[in-house]
Structures are given as structure tokens and as C-alpha cells.
Amino acid sequence: MPEADALPDKNFHEDVPVTSGGFFLKGSGAYDWGMKNRLARIFRPTSRRTVMLAFDHGYFQGPTSGLERVDLTIVPLAKHADALMCTRGMLRSTIPPESSNAIVMRATGGPSVLKELSDERIAVDIEDACRMNVAALAVQVFVGGEHETQTIHNMTRLVDAGLRHGIPVLAVTAVGRDLVRDARYLRLASRIAAELGAQFVKTYYCEEGFETVTASCPVPIVVAGGKKLPEQEALTLAYKAVNEGAAGVDMGRNIFQSDAPAAMLEAVSTVVHNGASPQDAYELYLELRRRQDRLSVA
Ligand code: R5P
Numbered sequence: 562m563p564e565a566d567a568l569p570d571k572n573f574h575e576d577v578p579v580t581s582g583g584f585f586l587k588g589s590g591a592y593d594w595g596m597k598n599r600l601a602r603i604f605r606p607t608s609r610r611t612v613m614l615a616f617d618h619g620y621f622q623g624p625t626s627g628l629e630r631v632d633l634t635i636v637p638l639a640k641h642a643d644a645l646m647c648t649r650g651m652l653r654s655t656i657p658p659e660s661s662n663a664i665v666m667r668a669t670g671g672p673s674v675l676k677e678l679s680d681e682r683i684a685v686d687i688e689d690a691c692r693m694n695v696a697a698l699a700v701q702v703f704v705g706g707e708h709e710t711q712t713i714h715n716m717t718r719l720v721d722a723g724l725r726h727g728i729p730v731l732a733v734t735a736v737g738r739d740l741v742r743d744a745r746y747l748r749l750a751s752r753i754a755a756e757l758g759a760q761f762v763k764t765y766y767c768e769e770g771f772e773t774v775t776a777s778c779p780v781p782i783v784v785a786g787g788k789k790l791p792e793q794e795a796l797t798l799a800y801k802a803v804n805e806g807a808a809g810v811d812m813g814r815n816i817f818q819s820d821a822p823a824a825m826l827e828a829v830s831t832v833v834h835n836g837a838s839p840q841d842a843y844e845l846y847l848e849l850r851r852r853q854d855r856l857s858v859a
Contacts, residue, residue: 585609587808588780589760595727599696600760602663603644603729604781604808608834613783614642614826615813617667617699619651620684622674627817631655634817641826644696646811649685652693663696665731665811669715679706679737683715687722697760698723699731704750706737713757720758729760731783736765744770751778763811766802775806786812792825792846797839799832809833824849 584590584597585606592600604611616635618625627634632655639645644663645656652664670684681701690698700719703712716732723730732754736742742765751762751774761781764774775782784802786795795815802810810833819825828846831837837845 586781588755592729592760593727596724596729596760599663599727600729602696603665603761605643605834609808610803610833611643611783611809611811612641612826612830612833613644613646613665613809613811614638614816615646615785615811616651616817617647618813620648620667620670621672621678625814627814627822634822638816638822638826641823641830643809644811646699646813649689649693664693665697665699666690666693666695668698668719668730669700669712677707678735679703679708679712681708681712681715683718687719687726687728690728691726695728697729697731699733699763700759701733701735702750702754703735703737704753705740705746706735713753716754716759717757720760723760724758730758732759732762733785734762734764743767744773747771747774748777751782755780761808766798766805766807771802771807772805781808783807783809783811786810786815789814789818792819792828793839793843795825796828796832796842796846799829800837800839800842803833803836821846821850821853824853 586600586604589600616628616631619628631651639660639662642662644665646665648667668685669681671681672678698719700716701712702716703709720730734750740746744767747764747767751764754762755778762778763783763785766784784807799810812829816822816826824846827849828842831845832842
């Protein structure tokens with residue numbers, strides 16, 4: 562008999578029931594361990610929310626303002642974000658593999674800004690996604706767009722591949738030029754994406770009825786920042802979105818086009834994770850920006 566088995570003082574805690582706890586994230590209870598683990602790398606279990614830093618814009622519009630040199634502008638910010646949303650090209654060429662962020666990999670593409678944007682195809686093989694240890698794949702869906710069915714088909718194929726490998730899919734609801742970003746449209750697009758298998762959905766905030774968008778979507782919604790706003794307005798958008806049911810933000814231009822991107826990212830994070838008011842978060846932004854200015858003068 563091995564020596565350990567002979568010890569008299571083992572404690573099996575027979576009186577303490579083993580917990581078989583549920584999973585903290587909306588709509589994700591039925592998934593396997595690997596999928597849940599990846600989702601828990603994107604969404605903080607303590608707040609059930611995420612701050613994603615998006616800098617994948619180059620995949621259809623080239624070197625966007627603020628992203629001319631991702632190594633200089635984005636890499637130093639990464640430590641303030643939960644997840645990084647990027648292309649595999651930028652990940653491999655520029656993001657240090659020592660990074661501890663969850664990676665949400667842009668997995669569709671094709672047309673540039675010069676063409677019809679909804680004509681996308683799957684752009685990453687699932688094996689390569691595994692090789693890059695991504696936490697999720699992001700796919701653009703154009704509900705109501707010219708290539709609506711094709712983009713939905715891209716998504717369902719990636720959902721199937723993701724389920725085989727434990728990788729969640731983020732459906733990004735792209736709103737075509739002729740469509741209105743109102744609650745009615747956002748409800749439709751988000752719900753379709755969730756019904757067809759996306760594990761989480763990225764969409765836009767709308768002033769009227771956004772809580773009906775989050776309530777009618779059975780999986781978490783993260784909100785895109787959209788075009789650059791004054792910092793206090795962007796913080797207010799984040800505050801309203803999470804208070805009306807969003808599970809966080811996926812912000813790009815409102816971070817990397819800010820005068821003080823690190824300060825802005827920290828301010829957004831305190832809104833999302835700590836429930837700070839837009840005013841308190843803005844004051845934090847100003848204070849951090851002052852410190853940054855003092856450091857750059859010294
Ligand atoms: C579009 O280029 C991408 O999906 C972006 O990741 C997304 O729009 C978020 O970036 P922004 O906050 O700049 O809208």
C-alpha cells in the first residue's frame with residue numbers, strides 16, 4: 562500500500578457538499594470547459610463585463626488615424642484592456658506573445674472601403690486560430706445588407722468550427738449605409754446572430770430602447786464605440802450601455818484617437834467594471850492626462 566494511503570489524518574470533508582456552480586455569463590451555461598474558460602478570459606468573472614480594445618479597422622480601411630503605428634500606439638495600452646480585437650496579421654507582426662490579454666481575432670474580410678463591404682468571406686482557418694491561442698473569433702454580419710445570407714453563413718460556419726474547438730464566436734452587427742441604428746434594427750440583428758449560434762454579439766448603442774436590445778438577446782452584448790466623440794460623451798455612452806444591460810464595450814477610435822489613450826481606457830474601464838459615473842470617470846481621465854503631460858514634459 563502506498564505510504565500516503567496509510568496516513569491516519571486524511572480529511573475528505575464528507576459533510577461539505579461539492580458545489581457544481583453555474584457559469585457567470587448570460588446564455589453560456591451549456592458550453593464545454595474550454596469555451597467557458599475562453600469566455601472567462603474575455604469577460605471578468607467579478608464584474609461579468611469586458612473592456613475590449615478594438616484596432617482591427619485596417620482590415621478594410623488600411624492605416625486608420627491613430628493606427629498608423631500599432632506598435633507605438635496600441636501595444637503600450639494593452640495592459641489596460643481585458644481583450645484585444647485585432648487581425649491575425651497585426652497579432653503576429655506586432656503584438657508581443659508575452660501579452661496576457663484575451664485575443665478576439667477578426668476572422669472575416671475581403672472587400673475594402675472601395676467596394677461593397679458586406680461581400681465578406683471567412684478569412685481565418687480554425688486551425689490557425691487555435692495556433693494563435695485566440696479567445697474568440699469575430700465575424701461581421703450584415704443583416705439587411707446586400708450579402709446578408711453570405712455573412713450569416715460565414716458566421717454559422719465559424720460557429721460550427723468554434724464549437725469543435727471550444728472557441729466562441731463574436732457576431733459583429735454591421736449596419737449598412739441605408740439602415741438606421743435604432744432599437745428595432747439592433748434587436749433584429751442581435752437576436753438573429755444569437756439564435757444562429759454566436760456566443761456573444763457586438764452592436765451599437767441607441768438612445769431609445771437599448772434595454773430592449775439587451776433584454777431580447779440571450780447572450781452578452783458588447784457595444785462598439787463608433788466614431789470619435791468628446792471624451793465625456795464617450796464615457797456617458799459606455800455608462801448608459803452597461804446600465805441598460807450591455808456586458809461591456811469594444812471600443813476603438815474613442816480610445817486610440819483620444820488625446821490621452823491610456824487615460825481614456827482606464828476611465829472607460831472604471832465605468833464598465835466599477836460602475837463609476839461618467840463625471841467621476843471623466844475626472845479620472847483628466848487627472849491621468851495631467852500626469853501623462855507632466856511625465857512627457859519632464
Ligand atoms: C470595425 O472596424 C471594427 O469592427 C471595430 O472593431 C469596431 O467598429 C469598434 O471600433 P470603434 O469603437 O472604432 O467603432
